[in-house]
Every structure is written in structure tokens, then in C-alpha cells.
Amino acid sequence: MIGSAPAFWSRRTSLASLLLSPVGCIVGAITLRRxxxxxxxxxxxxxxxxxxxxxxxxxxxxxxxxxxxxxxxxxxxxxxxxxxxxxxxxxxxxxxxxxxxxxxxxxxxxxxxxxxxxxxxxxxxxxxxxxxxxxxxxxxxxxxxxxxxxxxxxxxxxxxxxxxxxxxxxxxxxxxxxxxxxxxxxxxxxxxxxxxxxxxxxxxxxxxxxxxxxxxxRPDPQVVAALRGRRVLAFAGIGRPDKLATTLRTADVEVAGLRAFPDHHAYVPDEIAALAAEAERIGAMLVTTSKDMARLRAPAFAAHRPAIIVLPIEMxxxxxxxxxxxxxxxxxxxxxxxxxxx
Missing domain, CATH: 3.40.50 (Rossmann fold)
Known part of the structure; x- marks a missing residue:
């Protein structure tokens, strides 16, 4: 399960980044022209x-x-x-x-x-x-x-x-x-x-x-209050899944682990079942984002939805x-x- 950008995207001196720079120049020129x-x-x-x-x-x-x-x-x-x-x-x-x-x-x-x-x-x-x-x-x-x-x-x-x-x-x-x-x-x-x-x-x-x-x-204060004192297993398929864990930790919620998926990941029931089993094994509650829950509305996920807590946020x-x-x-x-x- 991979949900993060290439590590070299944050390092300007990376050899991979340097080798790919000529391609980036072409892509950038095309985008600016468009x-x-x-x-x-x-x-x-x-x-x-x-x-x-x-x-x-x-x-x-x-x-x-x-x-x-x-x-x-x-x-x-x-x-x-x-x-x-x-x-x-x-x-x-x-x-x-x-x-x-x-x-x-x-x-x-x-x-x-x-x-x-x-x-x-x-x-x-x-x-x-x-x-x-x-x-x-x-x-x-x-x-x-x-x-x-x-x-x-x-x-x-x-x-x-x-x-x-x-x-x-x-x-x-x-x-x-x-x-x-x-x-x-x-x-x-x-x-x-x-x-x-x-x-x-x-x-x-x-x-x-x-x-x-x-x-x-700002995370929803009522949800945060309910999570404090409990271990959580976070999962997210968003642009930067680590943001969910950071938001939880900043709110003094114990994060036992983060399972990162690609942005807009199309979940399948077996993945959610595996997450639920892992959460039960480590004594944690499953927590995800509103955007991820929007992808779990199908009947195939109905059995697991009640066990998943959504952390709404406001900007x-x-x-x-x-x-x-x-x-x-x-x-x-x-x-x-x-x-x-x-």
C-alpha cells in the first residue's frame, strides 16, 4: 500500500531528480503553452x-x-x-x-x-x-x-x-x-x-x-474528544495520507499506525476487512477521512462501516x-x- 510521492521529489540534489530534469523542462513548457x-x-x-x-x-x-x-x-x-x-x-x-x-x-x-x-x-x-x-x-x-x-x-x-x-x-x-x-x-x-x-x-x-x-x-472537536484515550489505526487514500496521522497526533490522539493508499484509491472489501482485523488484533479503532468514507458507501462495505470513525475537518x-x-x-x-x- 503506497500513498506517498517519490522521496526524491523533496531533495533537489537527488541524482534521479537531476536525470529527469530535462523531461521536466519539456513537461513544464507544454503545460505553460497550454x-x-x-x-x-x-x-x-x-x-x-x-x-x-x-x-x-x-x-x-x-x-x-x-x-x-x-x-x-x-x-x-x-x-x-x-x-x-x-x-x-x-x-x-x-x-x-x-x-x-x-x-x-x-x-x-x-x-x-x-x-x-x-x-x-x-x-x-x-x-x-x-x-x-x-x-x-x-x-x-x-x-x-x-x-x-x-x-x-x-x-x-x-x-x-x-x-x-x-x-x-x-x-x-x-x-x-x-x-x-x-x-x-x-x-x-x-x-x-x-x-x-x-x-x-x-x-x-x-x-x-x-x-x-x-x-x-481544525478537526471536529467532538470526534477528537471521543478518540482521546483510545488507540487508533488510521488509513487514508488521499494526496498526503500522513496528514491524517499528523492531525490526530496534534490533537493528542494515540496513533498505533497509518495505512497509506494512493490518492482516490478504489477500495475493495478485502482491504477493509484486513484493516478491521488488524485494528481488532492491536486493540485500536479504525479512523479515516471524510473523502475516504465517501468511497466506502457501496453495499459491499456495509458490514464494516459501523466500525470506522470518520474525522471531519474544517479549514x-x-x-x-x-x-x-x-x-x-x-x-x-x-x-x-x-x-x-x-
């Missing part, structure tokens, strides 16, 4: 939550936090995403009682519980469906490097501890394209959690005149004034765009 491609426009603001690297940085909790904030401000936000891991090409509005992770992906199910959500591999088609369904603003989860839908504001999410790794482009490192051009195309960076690596990216963004936000992940983003300025900027830019001749 980012300059034509874009289609929709008549509502589009906010994009992306990241400059592959792997988990916290886009989904960021999207959930922004959807909630936009709703509190009186807007009608719709989430738009590709539906990674799902089979439906879309565009389709997600109905949690009818769709599962096999159809629309785990992230779509989480977002759909918070706001109307559209899954579409063709993002402009998905955006048009959102507008037709009543969206006053679209929050696009991922797609920063995809030019097909015009964005009014883009925020790049950075993991504070990991930053951008060794600063090289795939496959030599975790970057999807060279960092500086990506920062230039964004409006802000959001650093999630503490860490010098993330702060270095924030400092670079600030020097380029970009807004800088900071995010803090707190600040400074709030900077965040609200960014949200307002999206509406301002969309309004100006509507006044331009076709």
Missing part, C-alpha cells in the same frame, strides 16, 4: 482553487470553506470539478442520494453535501449547466492549468510543510509547471499549515504582488479581510467583463 490557450466565458464570476503541484495540498477543504463563506454573503455558489475517479463525463449535477464515488468521484460527493455541485470533464459545459441551474458564482475545484474556462480569480493552495518540494517539474519533482509563471498567473496563494517550505513560496508570491492567505485545519482561512477582497475582486472582474463588447 495554459495560454483559448478560454470560454460564462456570465457569472468564476473562482478557481488550484495548486501548482500534484498531490494533496488542501483544495477540497478550501473549496468547502469558500462555498460556505459565499453562501453566508448571500450568493448562490455552485462547485464545479472534473470528478476525478468517477466514470461520468458530465455535465451532470451531483445528487448524493443517487450518485456514488464510482460515478462522480469522492470530492464531488463532499462538495455536493455543502452546495450544488456539477461534475464535467468539459469545464465550460459544466459552467453553463451551473448557470442554467441558478449559480450566481462558480467555484472551480482544480483546473488552474486548464485554460478552457475563463477564471476571474485564481488561488493556489500550498502545503506548508511540503511547499513545492525540490522545485522541479514532473517527473523530476512535484510541480506541474515552473513555479514563477504559475504564481504570475494566479491572484493569491493559500498556505495550509505551518512550515518553512510553504512560507518560502508565500514570500515569493508576496514579492510578485500576490495576496497571501493562511489556512489552518479556517485568514486574514478574512484579504479573503473577502479576493471574493469581491472576482465579482468586480466579472462585471467589467460583461460590459466589454463581444
Amino acid at each position: 495554459m495560454k490557450g483559448p478560454s470560454q466565458i460564462v456570465p457569472v464570476p468564476v473562482l478557481c482553487i488550484g495548486n501548482p503541484t500534484v498531490g494533496g495540498a488542501g483544495k477540497t477543504p478550501t473549496a468547502l470553506a469558500l462555498l460556505a463563506r459565499l453562501s453566508r454573503q448571500g450568493h448562490a455558489p455552485f462547485a464545479l470539478l472534473r470528478g476525478h475517479g468517477g466514470s461520468l463525463p458530465g455535465p451532470v449535477r451531483v445528487v448524493p442520494d443517487r450518485h456514488d464515488a464510482v460515478a462522480v468521484g469522492d470530492e464531488a460527493l463532499l462538495l455536493a453535501a455543502a452546495a450544488p455541485t456539477i461534475v464535467s470533464r468539459d469545464r465550460p459545459s459544466g459552467a453553463r449547466l451551473a448557470v442554467a441551474e441558478g449559480a450566481s458564482v462558480i467555484l472551480m475545484d482544480d483546473g488552474f492549468q486548464n485554460p478552457s474556462l475563463a477564471k476571474d480569480v485564481s488561488v493556489l493552495v500550498i502545503d506548508g510543510a511540503a511547499g513545492v518540494g525540490n522545485g522541479r517539474v514532473l517527473p523530476a519533482g512535484p510541480l506541474r509547471a515552473p513555479l514563477a509563471p504559475q504564481l504570475a498567473a494566479a491572484d493569491a496563494v493559500l498556505v495550509v499549515g505551518d512550515g518553512a517550505a510553504g512560507e518560502a513560496v508565500a514570500a515569493q508570491a508576496a514579492r510578485m504582488g500576490k495576496a497571501v492567505l493562511h489556512g489552518t485545519v 479556517e482561512i485568514g486574514p478574512q479581510a484579504t479573503l473577502d477582497d479576493l471574493l469581491a475582486l472576482a465579482f468586480t472582474r466579472a462585471a467589467r467583463r460583461s460590459l466589454q463588447p463581444a
